Amino acid sequence: MNVRNFNDRSCERYRPYFDAYLDHELPVETQQDIQQHVVSCQDCARILESRGQIKQLVRNVVTREEAPIELCSGTELSSPAPASVSFRVFPRA
Numbered sequence: 257m258n259v260r261n262f263n264d265r266s267c268e269r270y271r272p273y274f275d276a277y278l279d280h281e282l283p284v285e286t287q288q289d290i291q292q293h294v295v296s297c298q299d300c301a302r303i304l305e306s307r308g309q310i311k312q313l314v315r316n317v318v319t320r321e322e323a324p325i326e327l328c329s330g331t332e333l334s335s336p337a338p339a340s341v342s343f344r345v346f347p348r349a
């Protein structure tokens with residue numbers, strides 16, 4: 257019981273940092289803390305995984321919406337942006 261309560265509380269502590277964790281914005285120690293917690297906590301592992309998938313989706317949407325704007329300057333609107341162009345707009349994505 258006690259162990260479970262403690263786990264729940266540490267979940268609360270880690271979860272607000274998941275976004276920053278996925279963006280690699282945390283100090284290395286904190287990244288490792290979260291990594292260790294996630295390894296031993298399936299709930300948080302699942303949350304982290306779905307957060308990562310959402311982030312990827314959002315990134316794809318943003319890439320899609322931004323790409324035509326970039327293309328507008330030089331390219332005709334009628335030609336759809338191929339995936340490779342999207343990657344060139346956000347090379348670090």
Ligand SMILES: [Zn+2]
Pocket residue numbers: 263266267293297299300301
């Ligand atoms: Zn947890």
